[in-house]
Amino acid sequence: xxxxxxxxxxxxxxxxxxxxxxxxxxxxxxxxxxxxxxxxxxxxxxxxxxxxxxxxxxxxxxxxxxxxxxxxxxxxxxxxxxxxxxxxxxxxxxxxxxxxxxxxxxxxxxxxxxxxxxxxxxxxxxxxxxxxxxxxxxxxxxxxxxxxxxxxxxxxxxxxxxxxxxxxxxxxxxxxxxxxxxxxxxxxxxxxxxxxxxxxxxxxxxxxxxxxxxxxxxxxxxxxxxxxxxxxxxxxxxxxxxxxxxxxxxxxxxxxxxxxxxxxxxxxxxxxxxxxxxxxxxxxxxxxxxxxxxxxxxxxxxxxxxxxxxxxxxxxxxxxxxxxxxxxxxxxxxxxxxxxxxxxxxxxxxxxxxxxxxxxxxxxxxxxxxxxxxxxxxxxxxxxxx
Amino acid sequence: xxxxxxxxxxxxxxxxxxxxxxxxxxxxxxxxxxxxxxxxxxxxxxxxxxxxxxxxxxxxxxxxxxxxxxxxxxxxxxxxxxxxxxxxxxxxxxxxxxxxxxxxxxxxxxxxxxxxxxxxxxxxxxxxxxxxxxxxxxxxxxxxxxxxxxxxxxxxxxxxxxxxxxxxxxxxxxxxxxxxxxxxxxxxxxxxxxxxxxxxxxxxxxxxxxxxxxxxxxxxxxxxxxxxxxxxxxxxxxxxxxxxxxxxxxxxxxxxxxxxxxxxxxxxxxxxxxxxxxxxxxxxxxxxxxxxxxxxxxxxxxxxxxxxxxxxxxxxxxxxxxxxxxxxxxxxxxxxxxxxx
Numbered sequence: 001x002x003x004x005x006x007x008x009x010x011x012x013x014x015x016x017x018x019x020x021x022x023x024x025x026x027x028x029x030x031x032x033x034x035x036x037x038x039x040x041x042x043x044x045x046x047x048x049x050x051x052x053x054x055x056x057x058x059x060x061x062x063x064x065x066x067x068x069x070x071x072x073x074x075x076x077x078x079x080x081x082x083x084x085x086x087x088x089x090x091x092x093x094x095x096x097x098x099x100x101x102x103x104x105x106x107x108x109x110x111x112x113x114x115x116x117x118x119x120x121x122x123x124x125x126x127x128x129x130x131x132x133x134x135x136x137x138x139x140x141x142x143x144x145x146x147x148x149x150x151x152x153x154x155x156x157x158x159x160x161x162x163x164x165x166x167x168x169x170x171x172x173x174x175x176x177x178x179x180x181x182x183x184x185x186x187x188x189x190x191x192x193x194x195x196x197x198x199x200x201x202x203x204x205x206x207x208x209x210x211x212x213x214x215x216x217x218x219x220x221x222x223x224x225x226x227x228x229x230x231x232x233x234x235x236x237x238x239x240x241x242x243x244x245x246x247x248x249x250x251x252x253x254x255x256x257x258x259x260x261x262x263x264x265x266x267x268x269x270x271x272x273x274x275x276x277x278x279x280x281x282x283x284x285x286x287x288x289x290x291x292x293x294x295x296x297x298x299x300x301x302x303x304x305x306x307x308x309x310x311x312x313x314x315x316x317x318x319x320x321x322x323x324x325x326x327x328x329x330x331x332x333x334x335x336x337x338x339x340x341x342x343x344x345x346x347x348x349x350x351x352x353x354x355x356x357x358x359x360x361x362x363x364x365x366x367x368x369x370x371x372x373x374x375x376x377x378x379x380x381x382x383x384x385x386x
Numbered sequence: 387x388x389x390x391x392x393x394x395x396x397x398x399x400x401x402x403x404x405x406x407x408x409x410x411x412x413x414x415x416x417x418x419x420x421x422x423x424x425x426x427x428x429x430x431x432x433x434x435x436x437x438x439x440x441x442x443x444x445x446x447x448x449x450x451x452x453x454x455x456x457x458x459x460x461x462x463x464x465x466x467x468x469x470x471x472x473x474x475x476x477x478x479x480x481x482x483x484x485x486x487x488x489x490x491x492x493x494x495x496x497x498x499x500x501x502x503x504x505x506x507x508x509x510x511x512x513x514x515x516x517x518x519x520x521x522x523x524x525x526x527x528x529x530x531x532x533x534x535x536x537x538x539x540x541x542x543x544x545x546x547x548x549x550x551x552x553x554x555x556x557x558x559x560x561x562x563x564x565x566x567x568x569x570x571x572x573x574x575x576x577x578x579x580x581x582x583x584x585x586x587x588x589x590x591x592x593x594x595x596x597x598x599x600x601x602x603x604x605x606x607x608x609x610x611x612x613x614x615x616x617x618x619x620x621x622x623x624x625x626x627x628x629x630x631x632x633x634x635x636x637x638x639x640x641x642x643x644x645x646x647x648x649x650x651x652x653x654x655x656x657x658x659x660x661x662x663x664x665x666x667x668x669x670x671x672x673x674x675x676x677x678x679x680x681x682x683x684x685x686x687x688x689x690x691x692x693x694x695x696x697x698x699x700x701x702x703x704x705x706x707x708x709x710x711x712x713x714x715x716x717x718x719x720x721x722x723x724x725x726x727x
Contacts (some may be wrong), residue, residue: 001593004587006623009390010631012638018727070567246390264720272716280705283712287704291713294723295624298631319620370592376616377609383592383619385606 004382007316010298011305017082024086027059029124031092031353038349039091039265041357044258045219045364047093050127050317056087057127062097066105071122080164081304085257085297091354095169095219099176100124100131102256103249107177111245113235116198120175132327133165134178134199134223135246142374145190149180149225151197157231160198160205163224170221171208175200178225179242196243198234204227215345215360248312254369255303255317260296260324262365263331263358267293269351270331285334289327296324315382318375332358337353347378393449396445399425400452407683412543414513415459419484420459428484432470434637436480443633451626454582454693455589457685459544461486463511463575467550468568471519476525483515489568491553492521496559511535511547518562520568527556534675538593540696542688567641569698573654574632574669576697580657581625583693587668587687588622591615596671611671618667621660628653637726645725648710655703665690 031037031052033201040047056062064080066072080101087094108117140146149162149282164178175198183193201208205228211220237245267289274282299320306313335355336343343356366372380386403425407418422428431446432438446467453462461484464470469485492503501521511517512535519526534550592615595606605611632649639646666688669676676683694700714722 001589003589003592004635006585007627008620008632009393010627010634012634015727021724021727085724135443165658171476190524204614222422256505268716268719271711271714271719274712275715277712283708284701284704285708286711287651287706288700290707290719290723291655291659291704292559292646294707295628297723299624299627302627310565315619319623322616323620323624373613376613379616379619380582380606380612383615385592385595385615 001020004315007299008306008311008313010302013078013082013301017079020079021082021086022336023059024061026191027055028086028090028092032090034332037093039268039354041091041124041295042261042262042361042364043088043091044094044098045361046095046217046258048095048169048172048219049093050096052093053096053127054347056094056097062101062127063105063121063125064157066109069116071125071126072105072172077304077308080181081257081301082281085261088257088261089264089268096130096172097124099133099169100129100300101135103253104131104177106252107236107245107249110248111196113233115233116236118197128327129175129201130169130173130222132170132173132176132201132223132321134164134176137163138163138165138222142371143156144246145194146177146192147179147181149178151180151182151195151230154229157229157233158235160197160199160225160228160230163210165222167208167216167221167223168219170201170223171210172217173263176223177236179246182239182242186218188319190239191243194246195239196236196242196245198236199225199228199230200234201263203228204231206215213360214363215357223231250306250370251303251312251314251317254375255300255307255313258278258296258320258371259369260293260300260327261360262325263328264293266335266351266358267331269354270335270339273351280328282338285338289331289334292323292327292330296327300324313381317377318382321369322372322375322379325361328358328365332362393444393448393677397448397452400427400449401456403427404452404456407456409457409459409560410682411459413459413545414461414484416509419460422462426630426645428460428462429466431466431472432474435608436470436474438466438470443574443636444630446575447581447629447633447641450575450578450587451582451629454579454584454689455586455686457583457586458687460484461514463572463579464514466577467571469516472518472520472525472560472564472568473516473527473573474579475564476560478525478527478556478558478725481516481527484510484513485518486510486514487514487518487520487568487572488549489520489565492526493522494524494526494555494557494702496524496557499555500553500556501528501555501557503550505549505669506656507538507540507546508549510545511549512545513536516687517549520565523562523564525558525560525564529554539691542685544692570641570647570650572585572697572715573649573703574629574636575626576693577632577654577657578629578649580661580690580693581622581629583686584625584657584660584664587664587683587690588615588618590683590686591618591668591671594676598673605671614667614671618664621663625660625664648722648725649706651703651706651710652699655700655707659701661690661694676720682685
């Protein structure tokens, strides 16, 4: 027997991105020197900063792959990759535009109508329109096909009832794509009858309630629909095609640099704490982390190259998320064990605070975007085991 | 730079050559070696003027991957990437046939062209047509006919012999950068073999999980087994990717480049780390039969255990990577990991 290819062939970034990378670094340096924010862990969940988002947009670094006729920049996904990895490595506050930039823009380009593109894409690229994710429900986590939020046909659109949960930034975002049932469940085809609706989070009948994280911080929300009217013009793609639409985007969502850089600012601070250390055991542990990071980035870039070439390497993307999110946790353990500074959420910006943020955010790393156990199931299927 | 089609054709050729070989025999596989010479795979990266094929390291990774996956019993890394290259660099004509390499402090008399001393754990020495030694800044070519060889092996039963030298040599001087390149070449080659062997062990385990029936169904239907095999697949993917990325960088920038040094170090470290995990899971899935000599699983798992410690274990290469990271400091670490552009 012969196994499938486990990872796409490697790519190297085109020489043109060197100038882009340098501009991003220069901008980040200026922002840091001006004290406008401090590096934090898990910034794509917790770093909501609309001023920063608008500054990025002004420089053309949001909606980069959106075509120019919709206010974007028509750039390659590899250019976006470079900007994204620089922002995450710096621990910059990218949460406000994160979902809109990563998946809403590409989804609208793929499945959206002309009206929907005109309505949202220019605002996304300007850093002024923010989106959430409307997939999980109180009774639907890993088993997404079991969603029960229901839209029924009414004059001119759909009437939506149900509850979505874990919507990051839902209290600040303008809209989200809700995965809902538009026809009753079919036991023979669980993926049929699902659709994506673009829901205005300020529409009548929408209630957004906070769900504080472990830290007490408000990022997650519950979003309840009570007979919310969604016009036909806000159906994304085709009615009944929701499952295909949602899953076709997952390779993008699972293999990006955010799947292994959530604790990079802590790794950087750890290197700072270890300056001057000559113990070979410590050096080797640092070397192991850096070798793993280097390898993960190479894998993630290979997948970015394959995606750009029109492939959807689902197995490899699942592998990157499994290995990458475990690496994020390995950084925490190394930091704890190599430096005798306890985590302190109230400390000045630096190692102790980054360690505290990383520890308290870590449970989410291996849950979001598909639990690692579900992802290993995808890998097992790719190996022909199920 | 080769196209994807050419790489695929080379992959098919290498897979066919190595999968046809008798991996379960012992010692040097002379039949496989002559096929490798006929197909131009034996001296793949060496220049044409010394009988090589002039290919790059992306191609080398493909061929070594197949050698590892199918447990070829030949000194391919030594002949092509290290010993052959070292002779060519020193301007010493290459003898025909398989070559091997040792790095050691011998007593060398360059005027009299004689050397004396002991070389330990020399790969395939008993079957080599030439023993190549880097001793300080001197490259020596020693005729195996004039030395005493005591057989030894690694845990995969590959020859790792003791060679006692006291006699005539061919000698030439090289500059001091040669030693560090030689070390990187050996590590890259060993990493490529490891990635291949890891894939071979995973393939065996996935196949076995589909065939072995317990509790009324193939064990691969159990999520407990699926999760373990998925973890192994992740390690294999990381190993293969690390080697492939390093190969691309070597082809672009050569071994003297700082990014390439990091890439090779990280690739050997990551493949050595993966080796233990993959071998453990492959054996666990196989149960007791995989723990016996009659089963082929040992061909790849014993190589994983041997090769992870040869040409530098993960501890040795992580020491270098860690030193580079600490020297780069908090601000320099990220640029170091990313490289250019």
